[in-house]
Amino acid sequence: EWLDRFAGTVPAAPVNSIDQALENPFVTETGRLQTLEHPQHGAYRLIANPIRTAGAETPAVPAPVLGEHTDAILAELGYSPERIVALRAAGIV
Template identity: 45%
Template sequence: MERPDLAEDLRFARNELRLKHTAELLSILQEIFRRRPTEEWLTRLEAEGVPSGPIHTIDQVLADPQIIARRMLIRLTHPSIGELSLLGNPINISGVEKHYQPPPRLGEHTDEVLRNVLGYSEEKITELRESGVV
């Protein structure tokens, strides 16, 4: 990594110390990793037997050839936001259809949760609404 001094730096000698000095270590590592392209680092790390992979932005994930080939990119229409591009379930089971729906609006399922999960009566739900709790 072109920083042999780090191997002797007592702040990073043990995991508990690395955790204690995480902010400093991350700052150093970020500066080092910015010097070379991601692919070069991945090649070098793989050659040393270090498990590694790139960290992608959302746009990179959505354009990833593997995501596209596996048909994991889904598009949904949200009633408030409009069209969303999201990642679908990566697991494919023969004969099982996947079903997707947009994420709920804020509070959309409040009554169902109060009724079906918490067991509240309609009267209790009304009381909570009228008192401003819900």
């Protein structure tokens, strides 16, 4: 009803659920639907990022799993491999 009332006078659009958005004809017909493989959760569908950098699509990558980058971040912060092992052994990370 609100969309009918606003038509032609106020910019308005429906708010879709995730399922509705994934089944939207615009998304499917324009090739914006992607399937991404997550290492722990398997395949899932998503709408491709509409932002392009230098004319190229931004690749979709799965979110990191909990702790996936911990060692690299600690090393970047100056922690030695031995210290990281000690932190893990102490249950700190």
